[in-house]
Amino acid sequence: MMYGSSPSSALPAIKARRGFxxxxxxxxxxxxxxxxxxxxxxxxxxxxxxxxxxGAGLTASQGFLAxxxxxxxxxxxxxxxxxxxxxxxxxxxxxxxxxxxxxxxMSCALSQRLAPGTALRHRLLLGYDIADELFGISIxxxxxxxxxxxxxxxxxxxxCWAIGTAVGVTAGSILPLRVVSALGVALxxxxxxxxxxxxxxxxxxxxxxxxxxxxxxxxxxxxxxxxLSDGTRxxxxxxxxxxxxxxxxxxxxAKEEPAGHAA
Amino acid sequence: xxxxxxxxxxVMAAVTYAIRVLPxxxxxxxxxxxxxxxxxxxxxxxxxxVMTFPAILGATQIPIAGALALGAGxxxxxxxxxxxxxxxxxxxxxxLVELVLCR
Numbered sequence: 016m017m018y019g020s021s022p023s024s025a026l027p028a029i030k031a032r033r034g035f036x037x038x039x040x041x042x043x044x045x046x047x048x049x050x051x052x053x054x055x056x057x058x059x060x061x062x063x064x065x066x067x068x069x070g071a072g073l074t075a076s077q078g079f080l081a082x083x084x085x086x087x088x089x090x091x092x093x094x095x096x097x098x099x100x101x102x103x104x105x106x107x108x109x110x111x112x113x114x115x116x117x118x119x120x121m122s123c124a125l126s127q128r129l130a131p132g133t134a135l136r137h138r139l140l141l142g143y144d145i146a147d148e149l150f151g152i153s154i155x156x157x158x159x160x161x162x163x164x165x166x167x168x169x170x171x172x173x174x175c176w177a178i179g180t181a182v183g184v185t186a187g188s189i190l191p192l193r194v195v196s197a198l199g200v201a202l203x204x205x206x207x208x209x210x211x212x213x214x215x216x217x218x219x220x221x222x223x224x225x226x227x228x229x230x231x232x233x234x235x236x237x238x239x240x241x242x243l244s245d246g247t248r249x250x251x252x253x254x255x256x257x258x259x260x261x262x263x264x265x266x267x268x269a270k271e272e273p274a275g276h277a278a
Numbered sequence: 279x280x281x282x283x284x285x286x287x288x289v290m291a292a293v294t295y296a297i298r299v300l301p302x303x304x305x306x307x308x309x310x311x312x313x314x315x316x317x318x319x320x321x322x323x324x325x326x327x328v329m330t331f332p333a334i335l336g337a338t339q340i341p342i343a344g345a346l347a348l349g350a351g352x353x354x355x356x357x358x359x360x361x362x363x364x365x366x367x368x369x370x371x372x373x374l375v376e377l378v379l380c381r
Contacts (some may be wrong), residue, residue, distance in 0.1 A: 050363030086290035122301035130326040142299030197373035199337040204365030211355035227327035261316035
């Protein structure tokens with residue numbers, strides 16, 4: 016709609032472009048603004064990922080390609096480990112599926128935040144980078160998600176993720192262990208920044224987060240559950256805890272904003 | 279059997295994209311079921327919380343460094359610090375703690 020069907024003169028074309036920015040420019044800018052810290056964090060985390068890629072025998076450009084195509088921290092780690100072990104292709108596919116299955120849940124959740132008429136091309140593009148943090152800021156938007164907000168964030172975050180990986184492959188081995196160890200918690204810090212503010216606003220979300228911490232700790236120690244892979248355990252706990260929370264504390268169906276969504 | 283790194287990457291990318299794009303393209307309607315709505319609302323918080331703890335304890339050379347980073351991150355995020363500040367503070371805490379406690 017935004018390009019309209021215009022007469023052949025150049026003027027309407029300019030007008031149309033102006034119309035595009037009028038409609039999406041602000042949101043795009045907001046996305047870039049919120050995506051910038053994510054991009055910095057991504058760079059750092061991708062750097063450590065690059066060290067793993069190097070261990071699996073990937074070159075810098077292969078690491079770059081992997082991160083550009085995958086946008087997945089845990090999934091990439093798991094994949095690199097299998098590549099290093101010269102695993103079969105189907106094994107790589109299966110492990111990637113398990114390690115990234117949480118994105119399936121995130122995608123379901125995000126589908127509910129798109130306006131019903133959202134075009135297929137937006138759905139295909141958004142699917143490119145439903146990653147933990149980008150999903151976090153997208154879902155934190157009030158009301159229906161304007162895809163251009165997420166595009167703005169992807170625009171800065173995805174290149175940093177890919178470049179960070181390539182730099183990690185190249186330069187990872189020269190960093191002292193201390194620094195690598197410190198950088199290793201960058202991702203977790205970002206997770207906290209996504210889940211804690213809503214927990215402050217809603218006591219139920221706070222309880223859900225606390226219960227998730229406790230259950231996750233328990234599951235990592237319990238004999239049977241501890242043998243599952245991290246990815247499988249994450250899915251299992253997510254389904255159980257979110258299911259319980261939904262049964263005990265259903266959100267009000269009065270559309271728009273469920274309590275706790277950050278503005 | 280000869281393994282090709284690009285084929286590996288292609289397999290990983292195809293699986294990952296399918297996971298992400300299928301729900302977005304197949305679920306076109308607003309889900310009316312209140313339970314499902316609530317479930318999807320809680321999913322991100324649970325998933326991210328589960329991924330954070332106790333994994334953060336194992337991400338550092340000594341668990342106490344991860345634990346202190348977790349505490350610092352929660353307090354800062356609670357007080358309204360942004361994504362990058364929280365993340366950077368966690369890294370700084372780990373660096374300092376390990377500087378003191380690790381030889």
